[in-house]
Amino acid sequence: MSTDQRVKVAARTGKQFLEGLASQKREIWLDGEKITNPLEHEQLALAAKSMARIYDFQHEHASDLLASSPDDGSLVNATHIIPRSREDLIRRRKAIEMTAALSGGTMGRTPDYLNVTFACFAGRSDVWARRNNETGAANIVNYQKIMRDRDLSTTHALMNPQVDRSKPEAEQAMGEVSLHKVGETDDSIIVRGARMLATLATYADELTVYPGSDLRTVDKPYALSFALPVGTPGLKFVCRGTYAKTKDPFDYPLSHRFDEMDAMVIFDDVEVPKDRVFLDGDTVGYSEVITDTGWRGHIMHQAFTRAYVKLSFAFGLGHVIANATGVVKFDHIQEKLGQMWNMVELTRSAITAAEAGATPDEQGVWCPDDRPFLALRGEMPKWMPKANELLQLIGGGGFMLTPSRADVNGPLKEDIAKYFQAAGADAERRIRLFRLAWDFVGSELGGRGELYERFYLSDSWRMTSLAYKIANKDFATSLVEQFLKD
Known part of the structure; x- marks a missing residue:
């Protein structure tokens, strides 16, 4: 397969990835400094270039890394495909392996990670649709297509902060720290709290939230799954100290290129559009979408x-x-x-x-x-x-x-x-x-x-x-x- 111009190519290039990164202002906090564009920060810009290399690489090895979309035949990254045969699984694995080889496996959250996750979720939308959640199920199918066709770089935040793990989510710090729903409008839900560990957040187009631990049936405000652009008002990413080295790559061949960064995500009364909500209050489904998909x-x-x-x-x-x-x-x-x-x-x-x-x-x-x-x-x-x-x-x-x-x-x-x-x-x-x-x-x-x-x-x-x-x-x-x- 080649990226022949007669065939629509949905897979992005490195240049397109960097342009997308710069176009969406976000609120990143690193060493007390607010950063809205990671490309303008000397240390954060280093891994951005490595991410761009991943996007270019899929075009250089199109026969292995790109596949035809089941919707319109356009070329998309092979890790977006919902596997319908053993051969699909093998092809997906080869694409993951080739991508990982670019960093020697040291980058653990390249986009293929969540590509695989949401392809799995969309392929089993029937599990998401249980208990009258057909709208949430349709939303996740649509979102997976957006991820695929826009070739998004996504991060995720699964776990609530480590406050007191001996207590249920809703009882830690009076229930105010863990991410939870606090309100609703006609077209959105409003969420507050924090989640971790958003690896790759500084190089992501979108943030996804889905189940990371079991909940009690009474903890409905905490049973949430959704996706948002990282530039959504009220989203704040608090990063750990950077390990990226700006010195000559001869001296730090990995640290110069591959610090994918980790962050705590703070949701300050963030409005989540209802067409981006996959689960809202279904504590049973919160477990089932992990175990049954x-x-x-x-x-x-x-x-x-x-x-x-x-x-x-x-x-x-x-x-x-x-x-x-x-x-x-x-x-x-x-x-x-x-x-x-x-x-x-x-x-x-x-x-x-x-x-x-x-x-x-x-x-x-x-x-x-x-x-x-x-x-x-x-x-x-x-x-x-x-x-x-x-x-x-x-x-x-x-x-x-x-x-x-x-x-x-x-x-x-x-x-x-x-x-x-x-x-x-x-x-x-x-x-x-x-x-x-x-x-x-x-x-x-x-x-x-x-x-x-x-x-x-x-x-x-x-x-x-x-x-x-x-x-x-x-x-x-x-x-x-x-x-x-x-």
């Missing part, structure tokens, strides 16, 4: 494909470092590299198994077999930090011997060329390699990445416990029971 399997298909790329990147770093410094000859280093490869291969195998076991649901949407993903969901938060630890052990003190480009090209460049060389690399390559690896495991961005991997799919112990609870135990139990009879 197949969302879990679909989003883990995206998440673990991205994780596979990141683990592969970590393994690649370990392999190249070990060969550059000669330690690859040592069996204990080979064992560490073998552990990393095991993680990569088990992740790849789980993705393949999930696709092979995929089946269509009652609406004809093909869903990955989520059993391999449920097993990974408890292990991945452990594997990612373990991969970082193994990299540190493979690189050792070399991580502390990383002069900057200014040194490499400075008055001592001859000394640096002599004393920083490695068995399998000249000094510049060795320094580049170790700076890259340190940016991955030890910089502020690397530390944020490790924390992200620990918790973005909830914590490991809860997911491992859930895997046991929902596991089919019939065969395992039958093996035991056969020996407990006369």
Whole structure:
């Protein structure tokens, strides 16, 4: 497939993405400064360029990353497509993998994440329509088409702030902190409160809100799902400190490009148009749209494909470092590299198994077999930090011997060329390699990445416990029971 001008191309270019980012004024707060255009902020502008690269990339690899819209045949990003066959799932996974490879898997919330989510929701609009919510269901179908045809970059805020997790949402801080409905007009609902964790908010066109935790049946004001432009009056994004480095990318090859930013979203009596509301007060539906739409399997298909790329990147770093410094000859280093490869291969195998076991649901949407993903969901938060630890052990003190480009090209460049060389690399390559690896495991961005991997799919112990609870135990139990009879 090519982006032939005779075929309508809905997928945006990087230039169009940046123009869209600049055209919508938003209220971003970073280090006490109000920012309305991230492109005008020196540090925020860096990741915007990386996002633009993602949009350009889909045109450069159109045969893999673009697909025909089911409505009018225009070319859209393949991750927007509602999968109607196993081949659709495989194609979607390839598109996710290629996108993740641009950042080595370090950007966890590129647009494909929510593309997959809303394709899943729209494909099972019947679940959203329960209990007389046909209007909300129609709204989510329409919104998914808007996302697809405008090729939006979207962020999401699922969780309420951490005030007192021992209490229900409505009882934390007198019920005023968590996002909730406070009023209604003829054409909108009015919401107040806060939500987190809006990763990619500074580079998004729209903010989406959908269920992130269970609610009590009495907590109707908190049972909300909707979507809004990020420039909507009353929306405020309070960012953590930036980890983006404006120095030479030689010195910070990842931090210079890939800080996707995280933010708390404050809703200051925000008006949400009713045609953008998907759920309003249905506490039962608040749970069902997550459990009954197949969302879990679909989003883990995206998440673990991205994780596979990141683990592969970590393994690649370990392999190249070990060969550059000669330690690859040592069996204990080979064992560490073998552990990393095991993680990569088990992740790849789980993705393949999930696709092979995929089946269509009652609406004809093909869903990955989520059993391999449920097993990974408890292990991945452990594997990612373990991969970082193994990299540190493979690189050792070399991580502390990383002069900057200014040194490499400075008055001592001859000394640096002599004393920083490695068995399998000249000094510049060795320094580049170790700076890259340190940016991955030890910089502020690397530390944020490790924390992200620990918790973005909830914590490991809860997911491992859930895997046991929902596991089919019939065969395992039958093996035991056969020996407990006369």
